[in-house]
Amino acid sequence: MTSGTADLREALPADGRREAPDYPIDGAAPQIAQQPRTREELAGLLASATEAGLAVVPQGSRSALDLGRPIDRYDVALDMRGLDGIVDYEPADMTVQVGAGMTLRALRAHLAEHGQYLPADPPPGDDVTIGGLLATARPGAWRGHMPAARDLVIGMEVALPDGSLVRSGGRVVKNVSGYDLHRLHTGALGTLGVIVEASFKLVPLPPATRSFAVRRPSVRDAARLAIELRDAALPGRALSVLAPEAAVRLGLPDDAHVLLELAGYESALDAATTRIRDVTERSGGGLGDAPSGAWDALRALTGATDGVVLRLGVPATRIAATIEAARGLRGTAWGHVAAGSVVIHAPAIDVTSVRVLRRNVEAEGGFLVVESGPPALRAVVDPLGASTRDLVGALKRQFDPTGTLSPGRWEVGL
Known part of the structure; x- marks a missing residue:
């Protein structure tokens, strides 16, 4: 452990210390690991690390650490799961403010009590943290049917590498640099700043959902049917084409399939089911229920x-x-x-x-x-x-000129 990391470790609250070997990335472990409990503790850690020239890698559920290039340096593991509470929730306004370390699963459970949800289905599942959901912006099967998570964000607080805490509020509030704050940090992999909290506009929880699978003789037949179903104005939440190998992984027969999820009121789903059956029968396919857990398996x-x-x-x-x-x-x-x-x-x-x-x-x-x-592939491709x-690189040079946050994630030196 270098003197800089040793000094930082001693300056941080002891109750937030974690075992560094538990946070490997691409086979390398950090020198220290810390789980802040407050935004002020987080901001102080970043400021001290930047001053000492240390590299910090923010992480939550650790499910997307392969996204991007292998990092160049890794001194401090920043575990965001300590900032995991609901800060404010107004069911009547259908808005929620939540800590970045809260899991989507925990948020879903709380919102469901009020008949609301955040329409996001990121891989690999609901155990992703809210901060990770936004920082990676990984889409699932709902993309194109439902708004992207970034389009539901109405406010965000971010800790910058110099220890500053920057907050936006409302749909069009911008930070001092003129950028739309939440769009700036969504998908940036935590390389420009660390998301501390986010506020979302929610949508009503669908009263009912149904999932169907249609077996087809070839992938091309499945794709043609899927496009026809897409154009049928159904209350769909997901519509996917599966190669036979993928179908088997989901518990379906070894053939190409169309997988379809509907969401809405029962009466609307009844009418949609009739239309789907008509379309599939005309194409020579049979409509069946999708296996239980098929969508979760696809996300995984x-x-x-x-x-x-x-x-x-x-x-x-x-x-x-x-x-x-x-x-x-x-x-x-x-x-x-x-x-x-x-x-x-x-x-x-x-x-x-x-x-x-x-x-x-x-x-x-x-x-x-x-x-x-593997790192060898991600390093050369x-x-x-x-x-x-190129876009994030230009922003990285402005927001993190010292390369504190996940250096090398976008390219060597960035």
């Missing part, structure tokens, strides 16, 4: 940390071809029609294959993100794409 697959997980943005009309290409990589894949995305999970994918996939999707205006993979890297 999306957030898997074994092997390689890629997320590709493609037009809905290219979902089938992209899934078929993934099967050639000895992996499995599934696509979300409303969002125009395909997720690929494979035991291993070589650098050349990733670059070819990226070149092909970018030629059609799409993108490729390496959601998870830009995991997040050049356009995003």
